[in-house]
Amino acid sequence: MTAYDSTVPTLLVAIDISKHRHEVLIGIPGKKRRRRLTIENSLEDFQRLSRLLQDFDLPVRIGFEATGNWT
Known part of the structure; x- marks a missing residue:
């Protein structure tokens, strides 16, 4: 795992992955x-x-989440 300095303002991005389109949520520091x-x-x-x-x-910093099964 990579070390992460939580004191540095960082843009947090969550991407919900699906086949045709992806939902993105962006957390902006201070908002x-x-x-x-x-x-x-x-x-x-x-x-x-x-x-x-x-x-x-x-x-x-980006995190991904798959919507469905990978089979």
């Missing part, structure tokens, strides 16, 4: 409300998410 968005399973949408996260200019 109570979280930003929600849906991205399609496409290169363009992943690039859009990447640009959005880069615009915050903060370290990013």
Whole structure:
């Protein structure tokens, strides 16, 4: 497991993975409300998410959760 310094403001991102689209929840340091968005399973949408996260200019920590079975 990687060491994590909780004193550094960090953008927390949760991604709920599914086949065609993914639900994203972004926790922004210092804000109570979280930003929600849906991205399609496409290169363009992943690039859009990447640009959005880069615009915050903060370290990013991402967690993934699969929606269904992996069989």
